[in-house]
Amino acid sequence: MINVKSPTLARLNQIIHADCLQELPHFADNSIDLTVFSPPYDSIRDYKNNWSFDFIALGQQLYRVTKDGGVAVVVIGDGTKNFAKSLTTFRLAVNWCDQLGWKMFETCVYRRDGNPGAWWNQRFRVDHEYIMMFFKGEHPAIFQKEHLMVPSKHAGKIYTGTDRLTNGGFKKIEPKAVNPMKCRGTVWQYATSNTEGNKLKLYHPATFPDKLAEDLILTFSKPDDTVLDPMCGSGTTCVMAARNQRTYIGIDIAEEYCEIARKRIAIEGVATPRLF
Numbered sequence: 001m002i003n004v005k006s007p008t009l010a011r012l013n014q015i016i017h018a019d020c021l022q023e024l025p026h027f028a029d030n031s032i033d034l035t036v037f038s039p040p041y042d043s044i045r046d047y048k049n050n051w052s053f054d055f056i057a058l059g060q061q062l063y064r065v066t067k068d069g070g071v072a073v074v075v076i077g078d079g080t081k082n083f084a085k086s087l088t089t090f091r092l093a094v095n096w097c098d099q100l101g102w103k104m105f106e107t108c109v110y111r112r113d114g115n116p117g118a119w120w121n122q123r124f125r126v127d128h129e130y131i132m133m134f135f136k137g138e139h140p141a142i143f144q145k146e147h148l149m150v151p152s153k154h155a156g157k158i159y160t161g162t163d164r165l166t167n168g169g170f171k172k173i174e175p176k177a178v179n180p181m182k183c184r185g186t187v188w189q190y191a192t193s194n195t196e197g198n199k200l201k202l203y204h205p206a207t208f209p210d211k212l213a214e215d216l217i218l219t220f221s222k223p224d225d226t227v228l229d230p231m232c233g234s235g236t237t238c239v240m241a242a243r244n245q246r247t248y249i250g251i252d253i254a255e256e257y258c259e260i261a262r263k264r265i266a267i268e269g270v271a272t273p274r275l276f
């Protein structure tokens, strides 16, 4: 039974101009199926203001509003200062799991393909961030990976190898044909956003690829589910949610980014899913 008075329902399919830490407390408990977002971290980008951020308070609110079996995905990396990584990512993961009740489903590497990066004399050229996937409850309510299948390199060949045993020994396995397709692993590679030809997105300094958001939405939600982005920037998560028949809620502290998100949703011709 849908509660029509739910404060979360009243916000469906909206881009809200607000500080998410002020806005989320107004949401109903257990009302969000999936959250996909990328927070500002370690002052990597100059936004219009210099916000500091309380990741614990955010994780706490997200946990409260997420349904049992719901998932929250954080796309995040680590800055470097005086040669040392900030560890923002690892700290967030440990704090969310140890203090707030979240469980870590997986941490995938988002490999930023085509990212030229800077030429650092005494450092690697960093071309990845993390895709941290947390769930609430016993297990994610939805997990679909058919859309993530990739062709097997050795499709059609007969595999005649051995399996490694836990005691270090080997066991010969029955010859079997290699499947034509296999599931994507834990390194997810995407062209960086500015290769998508989406001009509106370029007005925001730090977007993630449409396809990254879409892959997560298809994996962890079903049609009519509610997808939240509490720091929606140019609206990538919300656009992809609406395009895939999910309802969405986007929040951003900067009105100019909210405007971009609203325009994107309108201009990209997204069919907004039905309200209940």
Ligand SMILES: C[S@@+](CC[C@H](N)C(=O)[O-])C[C@H]1O[C@@H](n2cnc3c(N)ncnc32)[C@H](O)[C@@H]1O
Residues within 6 Å of the ligand: 018, 019, 020, 021, 037, 038, 039, 040, 047, 051, 204, 206, 207, 208, 209, 230, 231, 232, 233, 234, 235, 236, 237, 251, 252, 253, 254, 257
């Ligand atoms: C990395 S960007 C998100 C970009 C987005 N994923 C996209 O593809 O366009 C982070 C966003 O967080 C917003 N932000 C920072 N602090 C915030 C807060 N307290 N509440 C809501 N939004 C915030 C910034 O304005 C910025 O647009």
